[in-house]
Amino acid sequence: MSIQSVTAADNDPQTSVSSKTLEEEALYNRFLAGDNEACIALYQRHNQRLFTYCLKMMGNREQAEDLTQEAWGRLIELKSKGRKLENPLGFLTRIARNLCLDTLKSQRRTLSLDDLPDSVHPSYSMHELSEIEEFAVMSLQNLSFDFREVLVLNIYCGYSFEEIAVMLGKSPRAIWTRASRARAQLRKLVFAVHPNERTPDSSKHVGMEEDHDQ
């Protein structure tokens, strides 16, 4: 499986991002003018990816569903205020990001890590993964919020780095740099406990129990 199948490999990514943003702005303007179908079109384009983002940032399905609904609710509320948006997807992502951060902060105030139930950890249906791959998925949760966010948006949600830059209001260069650092940190986390892992094919059937206990 190649990562290239996830990202849009256009010759001119900036042009592609601009045309997508304009298209979504037009959809949102139609929604403001009273066309609910346009809002539904936006929902169908981005809801699953927004939910995936919330799920990977929170690690809890129920919370992720609630936060996704809340983000859409905030977008719908803008209609009554008549507020225009140039980048509806960016608005949705920022709302979801803030909601995730607020929820995580409130969780930190009320729960310790030992109190978290098993369902919080992303261990669902990981039987297809080798142990080291499973550890890679779990290590993603140990990255800082910003690093995890950029990898989730890129790998899980399928947005290109140029799209992520527009969504988060950063320059593409900053997002590329952040993604590089996030990948380096994740690789260090995963392979620091597996120094002998050299090739992807030899990664299977490697015991990790001793390393987990350390």
Next chain:
Amino acid sequence: MINNRHIRAIVEYLNGGMTPDERQAFQRRLESDEKLRQILGQEQQIDRALLLDKETIPILGAPAFDKFLLKLNTSTAAGDAGHAAQQRFDSALSKGSNGFGNKSMLIGLALVGLTAGGMISAIVFEPVIRQPVPPHTAPALVSRPTPPSAPSQATAPVDSGNAPAVVMEHPARPYSTTRTATADRQADAATRPVGNREQPDTPIDEEDVKSYLKRQDLNTGVHTVGDDSVHARFKVGTSK
């Protein structure tokens, strides 16, 4: 030595962020650099893990869409009225910029001021206005307009006890459509009798006024007329 620049090259390579020429050059370098090859292998392994994990993410189905539709429809129904009001407000604001709206606002403020002034006057002067006037001091004036075509006829005075009834006669003035409202008001003022212009057609009987005042005293609990029976009834009704 692998640094951030190399990591970025690996990320670009994995994400298709290279031109074909850059890609070929990177592949040539991979063949000669074992460390770079090792890091690329690790990155590909992480990618595979994350992409497999992505496949396990549940798909949001109809229940989530139903919730979204409910929110959308509820908000639309509630928001349409607010949006229309907002548009009217915006429209009024835009009119205010060309002068017409400012005049309307001034007229509105003036009307509000006049109304408030009238209310204050009514509160301050109400006791004075409501002072009962002895019937015998004020003559009952009756003004009856007569049609211009009919000859003027003297009307018999109405008996009002001590108060003499004065009958004023003036012809009904035909209002011209060409005259202004100001001219009409001036003409009215010239033909109307001076004094209390709001007189009833039937003179008020003095006894009726006295009994009315007594009833008012009972209702309000204020005893102003020297009637012992009324006073006694009032006291019995309120004392324990």
